[in-house]
């Protein structure tokens with residue numbers, strides 16, 4: 001029988017030797033979310049298909065071409081989430097979160113699924129860190145959210161990241177804008193791709209982010225939304241910019257940013273990495289004041305963003321930014337003979353209960369091979385246990401950094417205390433000598 005050793009196209013494994021990179025990012029996201037008062041929201045990996053059709057929009061590429069949709073055995077149409085916002089909004093509604101003190105601030109770390117053509121930075125299963133905030137129209141909230149994302153990229157030490165912002169207005173001013181777009185693109189109707197000819201009638205803003213090169217060229221000269229903003233939207237956008245200025249967050253206004261999902265209103269933004277090729281948007285988001293109502297709730301302003309974790313990792317690699325490796329093994333206890341193996345197991349277990357990372361031989365290696373393995377683990381200390389040590393009740397603890405050796409009692413409690421003291425002493429001296 002053939003071995004099944006190939007993962008599906010567009011997916012990636014995160015191996016044990018690399019997972020610390022993900023965990024470092026995840027810890028940083030959680031820490032940043034906490035600083036802004038965001039709490040974690042977990043929603044199912046699949047939802048009813050019509051949530052995305054209605055939420056993300058049935059004229060978007062995501063809904064028209066990219067969803068993983070299937071019928072369950074019970075005949076329901078289910079879709080793997082292509083993004084996190086619609087599911088978060090559904091949970092907001094389903095649990096009546098509008099009754100909690102506003103704003104509600106939720107973050108998530110999730111896998112998403114889009115049937116796209118895989119390439120560097122574009123996967124079919126990818127991961128997002130997202131933040132969603134419900135219950136405020138205030139431009140200070142837009143700037144706060146954008147600042148949270150900017151802080152993350154700053155803390156990672158990323159350079160060469162641009163923040164581009166735009167306002168795409170509200171349904172009121174958008175009606176005028178749609179009219180202008182229909183007029184403009186109507187002049188090129190015969191040249192547009194089939195999808196865009198359809199979109200022209202249903203949602204002309206979608207033509208602005210068509211990926212077909214010729215359509216893209218036509219779109220470049222289309223009327224820009226900023227010329228059509230109503231007074232309220234213009235004032236709101238000015239407010240966002242003023243708060244960003246006072247937060248010291250640098251940005252450029254790019255009137256061509258419309259985002260590929262239908263729910264956005266007013267502020268939209270993207271962080272773009274200059275180092276990872278074509279799939280360069282590492283983070284995107286904006287305000288979506290109509291989504292909760294579109295899904296059947298009472299009007300509820302909202303805003304959010306999501307950052308792509310794989311694209312962030314690519315950017316870190318491209319910029320040579322190293323993620324700190326996890327702390328190495330505190331102690332490797334090598335052992336010879338049955339009794340010594342058992343004692344090593346007992347001592348390691350006691351140390352682990354005290355929060356140490358301790359290892360002994362569970363493979364059956366000889367002593368030399370055990371010590372080689374201890375080197376591979378970069379163990380900070382080692383100890384060799386044989387019959388002599390067991391009968392004498394003491395062992396020699398070796399500091400693998402400087403070769404120093406000290407006697408240490410093998411009685412479990414005394415051993416644990418002495419080891420922790422030796423470790424702290426070494427850490428203190430190392431820190432003091434720096």
Ligand code: HAM
Nearest residue numbers: 083085121122123126281282283284285304305306308
């Ligand atoms: P999005 O722009 O579709 O927005 O995706 C957000 C981020 O996810 C992108 O900037 C990118 O880094 C990453 N991403 C998207 N597709 C892929 C892919 N195929 N492979 C790898 N990474 C990808 C949203 O999803 C919105 N829900 C963001 C949002 C939250 N807006 C308001 N709240």
